[in-house]
Amino acid sequence: xxxxxxxxxxxxxxxxxxxxxxxxxxxxxxxxxxxxxxxxxxxxxxxxxxxxxxxxxxxxxxxxxxxxxxxxxxxxxxxxxxxxxxxxxxxxxxxxxxxxxxxxxxxxxxxxxxxxxxxxxxxxxxxxxxxxxxxxxxxxxxxxxxxxxxxxxxxxxxxxxxxxxxxxxxxxxxxxxxxxxxxxxxxxxxxxxxxxxxxxxxxxxxxxxxxxxxxxxxxxxxxxxxxxxxxxxxxxxxxxxxxxxxxxx
Amino acid sequence: xxxxxxxxxxxxxxxxxxxxxxxxxxxxxxxxxxxxxxxxxxxxxxxxxxxxxxxxxxxxxxxxxxxxxxxxxxxxxxxxxxxxxxxxxxxxxxxxxxxxxxxxxxxxxxxxxxxxxxxxxxxxxxxxxxxxxxxxxxxxxxxxxxxxxxxxxxxxxxxxxxxxxxxxxxxxxxxxxxxxxxxxxxxxxxxxxxxxxxxxxxxxxxxxxxxxxxxxxxxxxxxxxxxxxxxxxxxxxxxxxxxxxxxxx
DNA sequence: GAGAACACTTCCACTCAGTGGAATATTGCT
DNA sequence: AGCAATATTCCACTGAGTGGAAGTGTTCTC
Numbered sequence: 387x388x389x390x391x392x393x394x395x396x397x398x399x400x401x402x403x404x405x406x407x408x409x410x411x412x413x414x415x416x417x418x419x420x421x422x423x424x425x426x427x428x429x430x431x432x433x434x435x436x437x438x439x440x441x442x443x444x445x446x447x448x449x450x451x452x453x454x455x456x457x458x459x460x461x462x463x464x465x466x467x468x469x470x471x472x473x474x475x476x477x478x479x480x481x482x483x484x485x486x487x488x489x490x491x492x493x494x495x496x497x498x499x500x501x502x503x504x505x506x507x508x509x510x511x512x513x514x515x516x517x518x519x520x521x522x523x524x525x526x527x528x529x530x531x532x533x534x535x536x537x538x539x540x541x542x543x544x545x546x547x548x549x550x551x552x553x554x555x556x557x558x559x560x561x562x563x564x565x566x567x568x569x570x571x572x573x574x575x576x577x578x579x580x581x582x583x584x585x586x587x588x589x590x591x592x593x594x595x596x597x598x599x600x601x602x603x604x605x606x607x608x609x610x611x612x613x614x615x616x617x618x619x620x621x622x623x624x625x626x627x628x629x630x631x632x633x634x635x
Numbered sequence: 636x637x638x639x640x641x642x643x644x645x646x647x648x649x650x651x652x653x654x655x656x657x658x659x660x661x662x663x664x665x666x667x668x669x670x671x672x673x674x675x676x677x678x679x680x681x682x683x684x685x686x687x688x689x690x691x692x693x694x695x696x697x698x699x700x701x702x703x704x705x706x707x708x709x710x711x712x713x714x715x716x717x718x719x720x721x722x723x724x725x726x727x728x729x730x731x732x733x734x735x736x737x738x739x740x741x742x743x744x745x746x747x748x749x750x751x752x753x754x755x756x757x758x759x760x761x762x763x764x765x766x767x768x769x770x771x772x773x774x775x776x777x778x779x780x781x782x783x784x785x786x787x788x789x790x791x792x793x794x795x796x797x798x799x800x801x802x803x804x805x806x807x808x809x810x811x812x813x814x815x816x817x818x819x820x821x822x823x824x825x826x827x828x829x830x831x832x833x834x835x836x837x838x839x840x841x842x843x844x845x846x847x848x849x850x851x852x853x854x855x856x857x858x859x860x861x862x863x864x865x866x867x868x869x870x871x872x873x874x875x876x877x878x879x880x881x882x883x884x
Numbered sequence: 885g886a887g888a889a890c891a892c893t894t895c896c897a898c899t900c901a902g903t904g905g906a907a908t909a910t911t912g913c914t
Numbered sequence: 915a916g917c918a919a920t921a922t923t924c925c926a927c928t929g930a931g932t933g934g935a936a937g938t939g940t941t942c943t944c
Contacts, residue, residue, distance in 0.1 A: 392899065392900060392901075392932040394900070394901080397687060397901070398651075398930090398931070402648055402651050403693065406693075414714050418891075418892065419890085419891060427933095429891095430932080430934080433892075438649065438652070444655075446715070454714070454715065454716060455715040459708065461712070461767045462655060462767075463704065463715075464712060465658055465704045466706065466708060466712075467664075476756055479731070479756045480756065483732060505754075508726070508729055517713050518709065518713025518714060641902065642903075642904080646931080647901090647902070647931080667921060678920090680902085682923090683903090886944095887943090888941105888944100889940105889941085889943095891938105891941095892939075893938070895934105895937090900929105902927105903929100905925105907924075908921105909920100909923085911918100911919085911920070911921085914915105914918105
């Protein structure tokens, strides 16, 4: 038999979405073969879909010929209204203006933090967070700030899993992490030291609206400057409170 | 006959893209009926596609139930690597820091400017440009800065069309616009006064790499403060030159 | 430079997923 | 309530989509 019998029960739309969904922060560019493997589709099917998506500029090519998200999706993505970001951005900007440090805003999405906005200047420490990117909660400042205000059942189930350990400073022992979160709740902000990336440390404060952690505001600097963090906590909390006030109304 | 004969010659993928493409800056949210009309698809087909796209969070719902671009596309869009933005952002940030004014970066795409980045603070004048948005070239500062450095044939064909006239200050008379562009080229920057939006004025400088206008950097303020523009031109040009230097290498 | 390993592209007979007009349900407005 | 606009479901028909296999190009290694 030469003709292909179609695999039953899968819509074309879902295949298009599988192709798009194969791209993520860890795999921003892929070869056709990788894309086929990641989307679970036969190579020839992937090839045809890619060609159409490329024609529409939904996908593009990196200089080396690998596939990546194209300009049309970039444009489309920016159409998604994001009330939180629009409203919070001026505060991030102010905070950046008064401190000169990397500032970012994140929300919880599932068991991860999703970065929603980021402001950085010329002499920024290179940091891992990028807008639209995701990181686990327990090694990040914003993650801890958010997690500390989640209900107990959520925290318990979060801690019950095997926790990733990106650096040797990452706290993964459930008891210690639980105590850490209690401290965050008590003082109203979280601190990290090289728990996610060697060489950087951070402070973060939750944006609490009616007691619910709708977002967290974080500030990141080189770990050599860790002792400057305490000075930054007050402006950080003030900005977080400002965002909370604006968001609540 | 009750069953639908399929319209021949159109792939499902193209229909999915037609649905997504129906959203633009002028129509960020649509009802199902509007969406069907804009994408040129039958209502029932649109409905089925929308349901799948919604399930995958490629589309979402506004509070009033209208459809809009969903979080998954927002996330996907941010994966599109944008070398220009990443590299230029620190300069916009610096420029904002030293002036406190709205700053944005745009490229030419076809006959329009496409806004690639924007930095604004708490007391920003509300301006029309938004990241991912498009505007015509002749009424905007960045548009004029870009157009002035395009080859003659391009400018001629641009001016030959009927030009939109968003405000009474918009220059649409081809001869006058051509002279304006010559002046821009002579002085190295463009100025506007209420040509796009009543109440705002702007200055813009091209980012020239090997003589080609790869982008333009603009600064926008309330038109009541138009006389402050000249002071801003030098830092603006310096930042544009900095971006050009970084981009060229 | 022969040969292998890999990545990409094209081909084509088979068949079921997608189709869209019409019927029905829901919502909003007067 | 009565009407209009909008959203959702239904279903018989069929060609668009399918994917294995063969063909082409590119990049290694020996």
